[in-house]
Amino acid sequence: MGAGTGIILVSPEGHHLMSVIHFKFYAMNNDAEYEALINGLNIALEMRVRNLIAKSDSELVVNQVNGGFQARVPMAELYLRYAQRLLNFFNEVRLECVPREKNSNEDALAKMGSQ
Template identity: 55%
Template sequence: MTAIKGQALADFVLEFPPHQEVEQGALVVIPSVEEVVMENQNSAPWWSLFVDGASNGDGAEAGIELISPESHKIRRATHLAFHATNTDVEYEALINDLKLTLEMKVENLNVFSDSMIVVYQINRGYQAKGPRTELYLKCVQRIIARFNEVRLELIPHRKNEGADELAKLVSRREATLLGVVPLDIQR
């Protein structure tokens, strides 16, 4: 129940930010995810990565949707066969998928996640607490440094449907519904 309340609060903060920036009397408009994707498709080759993870009593699952500059989608699901918190799963998914994009020679990457904690820790808004979280954060920072440019953006849960759906399918053990989506099991 706490996780649901936390997600509802995170979605509310995203929809109604606590402050709005004003620039010379005009409201600064922050572009939507779709506008960022379209804008970046018109410039240097930018890829978009949507990542989501969840933890429950049976383990932890993650889903990703990687979108090429030509709008081709690569989808992947991962089951973590070890105990992990929701934050751990978000980091595991992000680390694995950053490595995948590096192997694919992606240089510029927009990463979209609905995990406020992970996004703010990486963007230096929140302090990483605990040795495990600090290790995850350092690992992500080392991987990000290998790209030309990476932008990490917090998005509402409902805008992360593709990655979320994959994580839920793995959680429900509905492998037949995953179809041709690769399913990794990480121990």
């Protein structure tokens, strides 16, 4: 049907900025997870955010970016290098894995993006 991703940025004051992205290309699940991370980082940089806690329900992506897992698929290697390059623009950034059930709002946005 389609692929998409949902991103929610939350300010320290609790304000929410939601973004839905529809892909005009075929995306595997891990590709969509990397697209969410990369697009979220780009939005945060555009907003001049310098300290960030990023959360994802993709254990694979979180562990690859944090250095615990190797990216063995060529596309994942490209996504990983690009995400790491973006992370260098932040003063402080922490990437955390959250259970899928705690990521339901983002999943709902991703479903909208896939339509």
